[in-house]
Amino acid sequence: MVSYIFRRTLMAIPLLLGITILSFAIIKAAPGGPVAMLMDPKMKASDKEKFEEKYGLNDPIPVQYFKWLGNMAKGDFGESLIKRGTPVSELILNRLPNTLLLMTVSFLLTVLIAIPIGIYSAMRPYSPLDYTFTVGSFLGVATPSFWFGLILIMFFSVTLGWFPTGGVATLNAPFSLWDRIHHLILPAFVLATADLAALTRYTRSSMLDVLKQDYIRTAMSKGFKEKKVVIKHGIRNGMIPIITLFGLMLPSFIGGAAITEKVFSWPGLGQLFIDSAFQRDYPVIMALTVISAVFVVIGNLLADILYAIFDPRIEY
Amino acid sequence: MKKPAWLLMSLMLVLSMFLAACSGGGKTNTTESPKDGTKGTEKEEVKNEGPVQGGDLVIGSTGAPTMFNSLFSNDASSSDIEDMIFSSLMGSDLEFNPVTEGGLAETFEASEDGKEFTIKIVENAKFHDGEPLDADDVVFTYNIPLSPDYDGVRKSYFENIEKVEKIDQYTVKFTLKQVDVQFPVVSLGFGILPEHILKDVPIAEMGEHEFNTKNPIGSGPFKFSEWKDGEYVKVVANDDYFDGRPYLDSVTYKLVPDANAILAQLQAGDIDYYPGIAQPDVPTVEGFADAAGLRLESGLALSYTYLAFNQRDDKFKDKKVRQAITHAIDRKAIVENVMAGLGEVAHVPESPLSWAYNPDVPKFEYDVEKAKKMLEEAGWKPGADGILEKDGKKFSVEVKTNQGNKVREDIVVILQQQLKEVGIEIKPQIVEFSSLIADIDPGVWNFEAIVLGWSLGVDPDPSGIFHTKEIEKGLNFTGYSNPEIDVLMDEQLKELDKNKRKEMIGKIQALLAEDQPYTFLYYPKEFRALPKNLEGYEFHPKDQMYNIEKWWLKPE
Numbered sequence: 082m083v084s085y086i087f088r089r090t091l092m093a094i095p096l097l098l099g100i101t102i103l104s105f106a107i108i109k110a111a112p113g114g115p116v117a118m119l120m121d122p123k124m125k126a127s128d129k130e131k132f133e134e135k136y137g138l139n140d141p142i143p144v145q146y147f148k149w150l151g152n153m154a155k156g157d158f159g160e161s162l163i164k165r166g167t168p169v170s171e172l173i174l175n176r177l178p179n180t181l182l183l184m185t186v187s188f189l190l191t192v193l194i195a196i197p198i199g200i201y202s203a204m205r206p207y208s209p210l211d212y213t214f215t216v217g218s219f220l221g222v223a224t225p226s227f228w229f230g231l232i233l234i235m236f237f238s239v240t241l242g243w244f245p246t247g248g249v250a251t252l253n254a255p256f257s258l259w260d261r262i263h264h265l266i267l268p269a270f271v272l273a274t275a276d277l278a279a280l281t282r283y284t285r286s287s288m289l290d291v292l293k294q295d296y297i298r299t300a301m302s303k304g305f306k307e308k309k310v311v312i313k314h315g316i317r318n319g320m321i322p323i324i325t326l327f328g329l330m331l332p333s334f335i336g337g338a339a340i341t342e343k344v345f346s347w348p349g350l351g352q353l354f355i356d357s358a359f360q361r362d363y364p365v366i367m368a369l370t371v372i373s374a375v376f377v378v379i380g381n382l383l384a385d386i387l388y389a390i391f392d393p394r395i396e397y
Numbered sequence: 398m399k400k401p402a403w404l405l406m407s408l409m410l411v412l413s414m415f416l417a418a419c420s421g422g423g424k425t426n427t428t429e430s431p432k433d434g435t436k437g438t439e440k441e442e443v444k445n446e447g448p449v450q451g452g453d454l455v456i457g458s459t460g461a462p463t464m465f466n467s468l469f470s471n472d473a474s475s476s477d478i479e480d481m482i483f484s485s486l487m488g489s490d491l492e493f494n495p496v497t498e499g500g501l502a503e504t505f506e507a508s509e510d511g512k513e514f515t516i517k518i519v520e521n522a523k524f525h526d527g528e529p530l531d532a533d534d535v536v537f538t539y540n541i542p543l544s545p546d547y548d549g550v551r552k553s554y555f556e557n558i559e560k561v562e563k564i565d566q567y568t569v570k571f572t573l574k575q576v577d578v579q580f581p582v583v584s585l586g587f588g589i590l591p592e593h594i595l596k597d598v599p600i601a602e603m604g605e606h607e608f609n610t611k612n613p614i615g616s617g618p619f620k621f622s623e624w625k626d627g628e629y630v631k632v633v634a635n636d637d638y639f640d641g642r643p644y645l646d647s648v649t650y651k652l653v654p655d656a657n658a659i660l661a662q663l664q665a666g667d668i669d670y671y672p673g674i675a676q677p678d679v680p681t682v683e684g685f686a687d688a689a690g691l692r693l694e695s696g697l698a699l700s701y702t703y704l705a706f707n708q709r710d711d712k713f714k715d716k717k718v719r720q721a722i723t724h725a726i727d728r729k730a731i732v733e734n735v736m737a738g739l740g741e742v743a744h745v746p747e748s749p750l751s752w753a754y755n756p757d758v759p760k761f762e763y764d765v766e767k768a769k770k771m772l773e774e775a776g777w778k779p780g781a782d783g784i785l786e787k788d789g790k791k792f793s794v795e796v797k798t799n800q801g802n803k804v805r806e807d808i809v810v811i812l813q814q815q816l817k818e819v820g821i822e823i824k825p826q827i828v829e830f831s832s833l834i835a836d837i838d839p840g841v842w843n844f845e846a847i848v849l850g851w852s853l854g855v856d857p858d859p860s861g862i863f864h865t866k867e868i869e870k871g872l873n874f875t876g877y878s879n880p881e882i883d884v885l886m887d888e889q890l891k892e893l894d895k896n897k898r899k900e901m902i903g904k905i906q907a908l909l910a911e912d913q914p915y916t917f918l919y920y921p922k923e924f925r926a927l928p929k930n931l932e933g934y935e936f937h938p939k940d941q942m943y944n945i946e947k948w949w950l951k952p953e
Binding site: 111112113128131132135160163164165166167172175176227231234235238239242245246247248249252253342343344345346348349352353355356 | 453455461463464469548549550552553604605606607609610625626627628629631647649651652653654655657658661662664665667831832834835
């Protein structure tokens with residue numbers, strides 16, 4: 082097991098390098114650049130060159146890449162090209178708590194709602210309630226989050242005035258826990274909706290498989306209560322594939338919330354990523370790409386490890 | 398946006414301003430609604446109708462600022478906030494003339510030859526940390542962009558300065574290398590920086606200094622208070638402002654990344670002022686304005702939208718052909734139908750708002766028959782399929798515009814229909830914005846014809862876009878060249894007599910209208926939502942925060 086984890090971690094290194102090379106090449110190949118964002122009709126070509134020279138933007142791309150990689154190895158993400166003088170790490174650290182908060186809450190919300198629904202649906206397949214959940218989850222998957230978010234804002238915030246329209250806290254108000262929670266509810270709900278559907282479906286089908294197994298039927302035929310059998314034997318085994326899913330959901334912590342963050346003016350990493358991409362703020366884009374790539378690798382690793390722990394049939 | 402800062406941003410502005418056609422129009426009523434009891438309690442004793450102090454104004458913005466130092470920043474959001482924190486020597490009035498009012502200059506004198514400006518600054522100006530502001534600070538500020546170490550984006554605004562001298566403690570003298578009539582309005586609007594704080598910072602490092610982002614200190618009507626990245630920037634009233642304390646207690650510049658979310662926040666009362674309402678949203682905002690305690694102000698935007706021809710292309714070299722194309726386009730119908738009448742047909746590359754606008758230029762009204770005749774005279778004959786041909790080549794044009802701007806996308810389709818009438822085939826091509834900009838970059842010029850918009854500066858000089866010297870590296874991406882206009886453009890920049898200059902610019906406009914390097918399509922209207930009880934507001938087409946120190950909220 083330990084050697085397996087070690088091997089997997091080693092394998093992640095070339096993978097990460099590959100990701101950074103690809104992202105670097107793609108970002109640099111996109112038209113425009115930070116200078117175009119700073120452009121002014123009166124700006125002379127020589128001014129642009131000066132800026133590019135200072136930030137090494139006109140070096141050959143491989144040179145830029147290795148410089149960047151060298152700094153990265155030292156843990157230095159560089160400085161933002163657009164918000165000059167601000168270290169990228171500072172920008173990211175400012176946004177990280179907001180993203181973590183939103184993602185954690187929506188994740189918990191997803192798990193707490195989806196798993197019971199999935200289990201119920203598996204226990205009573207093709208019942209009216211199962212159909213309702215099925216339709217509901219397809220709607221959840223199919224609804225674009227920017228649209229759903231706006232509808233919720235229009236109805237609950239504007240028309241009814243129950244929730245704030247956006248942001249993490251009320252402007253110019255002292256800190257209050259309730260206020261923070263109040264601001265969190267709608268965006269967390271929107272985010273949860275999309276994942277909710279997927280997780281419900283996974284849980285349902287996984288549980289259905291388990292409930293068809295012989296040992297469940299044996300237990301039932303021995304006269305145990307259905308509820309007891311499901312809880313004692315079903316859920317434990319049915320959750321194995323679901324647990325791996327959690328590992329795979331981890332990477333979405335960075336980019337998954339971008340649209341929702343935009344709609345709810347939630348100052349998180351997703352929003353930072355979109356803004357930086359539009360402004361061609363290369364150091365920020367690269368830093369976020371690397372972080373999310375690391376998350377992907379860790380997430381996959383975690384999924385495999387969890388699988389190994391929870392499913393005794395798996396051996397390494 | 399007080400300072401001219403335009404290529405990309407301006408295009409973005411125009412891009413974001415009108416995304417789709419919409420119905421309705423006109424102003425919302427500005428009368429107070431008596432039954433609006435949601436905001437505050439009624440104060441009977443308010444008899445005095447004069448301005449009152451107090452209140453926080455929440456301004457919505459989809460763009461986030463980058464830093465607060467006008468010598469280095471170049472985006473509208475930063476500029477909005479810089480204007481509140483810093484004061485500059487000169488301001489500009491509603492006709493875009495340079496004025497001392499609202500600026501640090503008490504008197505402004507130009508020498509006979511127009512190369513020297515002597516400015517006496519007010520004696521009671523102080524920086525927010527209590528230090529007095531004097532001539533040394535002005536000299537210090539203007540020497541930054543003159544330094545060879547300066548690496549900001551504003552160098553060209555100061556290139557013409559030979560020297561800046563301190564005459565006495567409150568007097569400075571600018572000496573120019575050559576006459577430049579744009580100087581007072583364009584170059585004297587930059588915020589004055591505190592020498593006592595920045596004097597030891599090497600100029601090469603000033604762009605990255607934390608003064609710009611963490612602790613900007615100016616002498617403007619508002620003091621920097623807090624910048625929460627991605628959330629808001631807050632400024633509070635400066636009690637010691639040399640022109641008197643502003644009426645508002647504070648201004649919160651709220652960053653809302655999504656334009657639809659801004660509308661919701663306006664409606665819910667979370668944003669008080671939003672100057673960038675897109676045309677298609679105007680009826681929506683009109684619908685809820687009254688209930689949300691808002692009113693709408695509108696006026697012509699300082700911009701125009703055009704169809705530009707790549708004049709390196711043989712098809713467009715003949716000006717008769719370009720004129721014929723303009724004749725074949727029903728611009729009135731475009732304004733009426735695509736833009737729901739929220740604009741005016743354009744004839745020249747200058748806004749009717751400008752003092753230099755010349756209404757008396759050659760006009761090419763919608764006339765299909767005339768267009769056909771002119772094209773025939775230019776040697777284009779209808780082929781078998783009805784499409785014009787000359788020397789075996791078909792008159793087929795690819796017209797590009799940017800994706801996401803509904804008005805422009807519609808225009809390209811309308812052009813396709815209308816130009817078919819005269820035998821020109823149009824192939825619309827909708828391109829992502831930044832690749833479109835890359836297509837018109839100097840040296841690339843990968844387009845036949847293009848629909849885009851220009852935001853205009855406060856000075857009416859058109860040479861940045863139409864001068865021959867701007868073809869190689871500048872913004873004259875169509876490759877238009879007319880030596881007669883070049884001479885006039887150079888001369889008007891040296892003309893000190895404003896009336897004479899107006900005449901010269903008028904002539905340039907007439908010649909440009911005659912040459913039709915672009916088909917000038919329309920001038921759009923701009924819409925801003927603000928609190929019903931906001932007093933002292935004046936609609937300045939270029940500066941959304943114009944005289945913000947004079948705004949006040951009338952108690953309801």
